Amino acid sequence: MRKKLFFLILAGALSLSAQAADKIKIGFIGTLSGPGGVIGVAIRDGFQLGLEHAGGKLGGLPTELLIEDDQQKPDVAKQLAERMVKRDKVDIMTGIVFQNILQAVEPTVLGAETFYITPNTGPTDLAGAACNPYFFAVSWASDNYSEAVGKHLNDKGFKNVFVITPNYPGGKDVVAGLKRYYKGALAGEVYTKLGQLDYAVEISQMRAAKPDAVFLFLPGGMGVNFLKQWQQAGLGKDIPLIGTGWSFDQDTLAAVGEPTLGALNAAHWNLDTNNPTNKKFVADFEKKYGRLPNEYASQGYDAAMLIDGAVRDVKGKVEDKPALRRALEAANFKSVRGAFKFNKNHFPIQNYYLRQVIKDDKGRFVNKTVATIFTDHSDAYVAACKM
Amino acid sequence: MTWILFLEQCLNGLQFGLMLFLLAAGLTLVFGIMDLINLAHGSLYMAGAYLVATLTQATGSFMLGVTLGIAATALLGMALEVLLLRGLYKRDHLSQVLATFALILIANETTRVIWGVQPLTLNVPDTLSGSVQLLPGLTYPAFRLTIILVGLAVAAALYILVVKTRIGMLIRAGASNRQMAMAMGTDIKWLFTAVFGAGAALCALAGAMLAPLLAVEVGMGESILILAFVTVVIGGIGSIRGAFIGAILVGVVDTFGRAFMPTLLRAALPPSFADAAGPALASISIYLLMVGVLFWKPRGLFPVGS
Numbered sequence: 001m002r003k004k005l006f007f008l009i010l011a012g013a014l015s016l017s018a019q020a021a022d023k024i025k026i027g028f029i030g031t032l033s034g035p036g037g038v039i040g041v042a043i044r045d046g047f048q049l050g051l052e053h054a055g056g057k058l059g060g061l062p063t064e065l066l067i068e069d070d071q072q073k074p075d076v077a078k079q080l081a082e083r084m085v086k087r088d089k090v091d092i093m094t095g096i097v098f099q100n101i102l103q104a105v106e107p108t109v110l111g112a113e114t115f116y117i118t119p120n121t122g123p124t125d126l127a128g129a130a131c132n133p134y135f136f137a138v139s140w141a142s143d144n145y146s147e148a149v150g151k152h153l154n155d156k157g158f159k160n161v162f163v164i165t166p167n168y169p170g171g172k173d174v175v176a177g178l179k180r181y182y183k184g185a186l187a188g189e190v191y192t193k194l195g196q197l198d199y200a201v202e203i204s205q206m207r208a209a210k211p212d213a214v215f216l217f218l219p220g221g222m223g224v225n226f227l228k229q230w231q232q233a234g235l236g237k238d239i240p241l242i243g244t245g246w247s248f249d250q251d252t253l254a255a256v257g258e259p260t261l262g263a264l265n266a267a268h269w270n271l272d273t274n275n276p277t278n279k280k281f282v283a284d285f286e287k288k289y290g291r292l293p294n295e296y297a298s299q300g301y302d303a304a305m306l307i308d309g310a311v312r313d314v315k316g317k318v319e320d321k322p323a324l325r326r327a328l329e330a331a332n333f334k335s336v337r338g339a340f341k342f343n344k345n346h347f348p349i350q351n352y353y354l355r356q357v358i359k360d361d362k363g364r365f366v367n368k369t370v371a372t373i374f375t376d377h378s379d380a381y382v383a384a385c386k387m
Numbered sequence: 388m389t390w391i392l393f394l395e396q397c398l399n400g401l402q403f404g405l406m407l408f409l410l411a412a413g414l415t416l417v418f419g420i421m422d423l424i425n426l427a428h429g430s431l432y433m434a435g436a437y438l439v440a441t442l443t444q445a446t447g448s449f450m451l452g453v454t455l456g457i458a459a460t461a462l463l464g465m466a467l468e469v470l471l472l473r474g475l476y477k478r479d480h481l482s483q484v485l486a487t488f489a490l491i492l493i494a495n496e497t498t499r500v501i502w503g504v505q506p507l508t509l510n511v512p513d514t515l516s517g518s519v520q521l522l523p524g525l526t527y528p529a530f531r532l533t534i535i536l537v538g539l540a541v542a543a544a545l546y547i548l549v550v551k552t553r554i555g556m557l558i559r560a561g562a563s564n565r566q567m568a569m570a571m572g573t574d575i576k577w578l579f580t581a582v583f584g585a586g587a588a589l590c591a592l593a594g595a596m597l598a599p600l601l602a603v604e605v606g607m608g609e610s611i612l613i614l615a616f617v618t619v620v621i622g623g624i625g626s627i628r629g630a631f632i633g634a635i636l637v638g639v640v641d642t643f644g645r646a647f648m649p650t651l652l653r654a655a656l657p658p659s660f661a662d663a664a665g666p667a668l669a670s671i672s673i674y675l676l677m678v679g680v681l682f683w684k685p686r687g688l689f690p691v692g693s
Contacts, residue, residue: 033495033499033504033605034605034606037499037504037605038504038505038506041504167666167667167670189662190649190666191662191665191666192645192666193666193669193670195610197601197610197611198399198403198600198601200399200402200403200531200642201396201399201642201645201646202645204392204395204396204399204646205392205646207392207395208389208391208392221506221601221602221604221607224506224601224602224604225600225601225602228510228511228599228600228601228602229528229600231516232511232516232528232530232531232599232600233518233528234517234518234526234528251505254505254508255505255506255507255508255602256508257508257510258510259510291505
């Protein structure tokens with residue numbers, strides 16, 4: 001009798017642990033205020049739209065989303081991450097915009113074996129030797145966009161390109177990516193102070209150097225400032241401007257307008273990316289938030305959809321970490337960018353497109369996809385990843 | 388490097404310096420006369436830029452937008468002085484710093500609530516959007532030339548106001564010895580409000596001139612406030628002349644540092660070292676200038692009072 005009872009309890013306990021969790025907790029830390037806040041807000045809006053499309057239940061599990069603002073400060077982000085991992089015990093984390101913030105948070109999150117899905121920054125060390133079973137990039141490796149620009153410049157026979165980027169590790173990564181595919185000469189290579197306001201000095205240098213194109217990597221407000229001043233200087237007629245998609249995202253185009261017209265840029269997604277998921281995403285985003293989405297928002301949306309697919313695949317058993325990892329690796333969801341799969345380093349294999357800024361029939365400045373630069377492109381670091 | 392490029396960089400330096408002067412003039416007066424450290428000076432600049440951008444869009448005219456925006460910012464500044472800052476004059480500098488820092492946070496959040504996180508659009512008015520040929524081979528953006536002219540005009544007007552008029556005399560009296568000026572029966576209360584309003588108007592003018600060139604966004608005031616403080620300290624606290632010379636010095640040194648330092652270093656040092664050190668040195672050039680000035684003249688170039 002006693003033995004029977006014991007087995008009954010044991011069976012009960014076993015069936016309990018094999019049952020699905022009753023909810024999933026997602027920790028979202030992103031830069032939502034300050035000059036970099038525009039990007040974090042786009043990612044958050046995209047993620048929330050994804051959650052809404054999943055009926056508030058990612059993979060069928062009631063979803064609790066904790067959103068915090070890191071104020072673009074590594075120390076603030078680290079504290080928030082510790083609280084989410086240790087006290088709130090979140091299952092999956094996401095949201096960070098900037099590489100230096102991610103670097104501060106990553107030991108806490110990955111050390112506690114909590115899944116991290118980066119909706120934006122894709123540090124190249126995490127794509128290579130430091131790749132981690134709990135880390136997934138739904139976005140790109142940080143030099144993918146500039147690799148695409150370099151390939152385009154090289155294919156089109158550009159010989160003398162002027163490069164401008166802020167003087168910080170991210171800027172140097174981007175230039176390294178450009179040089180991996182662009183083999184022509186550099187008319188000039190300028191590293192400016194991060195957050196510089198006025199680019200008159202550099203624009204004068206460009207005028208004097210007479211390059212056949214200017215490559216810029218100036219994210220956020222820096223790009224807005226540069227583009228306004230660039231048009232002012234009247235160089236746009238003679239020298240084509242080309243950059244990464246980050247300098248020509250929809251929020252920047254809306255803020256700068258006219259000076260961006262005609263500029264070329266590379267990205268993995270666009271408003272006109274032709275698939276039903278993206279059409280629904282763009283239409284619903286505009287309806288919900290009253291503006292067009294940018295690639296940051298698309299990455300936030302895809303992060304939510306990736307989780308949705310994986311949780312559904314493990315039938316809600318999010319505490320079974322090996323199974324959840326395999327489900328995330330399988331990436332069983334429909335991305336707004338079209339074809340998507342993870343490489344063995346958990347970074348995407350995807351297409352990169354050349355886009356050009358045009359004025360659409362409603363008079364808005366938008367990107368139009370003009371060519372495919374890379375098909376099923378990976379990154380330069382995957383070989384170093386032993387996973 | 389050609390002479391044309393050199394001349395162009397001189398103009399760039401002058402233009403940047405004159406913009407700094409507009410901000411530093413208000414800051415130095417408030418700092419010198421009222422003995423108030425106003426960290427929220429940059430917030431008035433931001434408010435000016437936002438108001439000018441909004442009013443330009445609403446009225447459809449840049450001139451009208453600028454005029455109304457400046458007036459509105461001046462009123463905002465005066466209201467701030469009467470309602471809040473007046474109570475801070477007698478406090479020590481730490482309290483002033485804390486209170487005005489709080490103002491920055493409040494201003495940024497309020498701006499975000501009203502206008503949102505996305506930067507505002509304000510493009511250069513059509514009549515000034517082209518370039519002007521100054522010399523054969525030297526074309527310069529018309530709007531930047533306008534900024535230089537406006538900056539010089541304001542500097543001249545301020546000079547006449549401060550040196551030649553009765554109000555200017557009161558301002559100078561207040562700057563060199565506040566107690567004595569009060570003892571002589573100057574209506575300090577009214578003077579302070581007026582000076583603060585004028586400082587706010589200059590901020591708004593700087594915001595209006597820079598808004599077509601820079602992103603009108605939350606937090607735009609803080610990045611430029613530091614440069615304005617450097618200018619004030621180099622020029623000597625409370626001195627308009629010091630603010631002018633200091634601003635031009637900072638503008639030119641910063642411009643030349645960025646324009647020529649990397650090239651010069653590359654000629655003198657191994658390329659790998661020069662490439663790493665050039666941008667770094669260029670971005671600290673104005674702080675080196677400040678250290679140099681303060682080493683030889685601890686109270687700035689044109690100290691006020693004795």
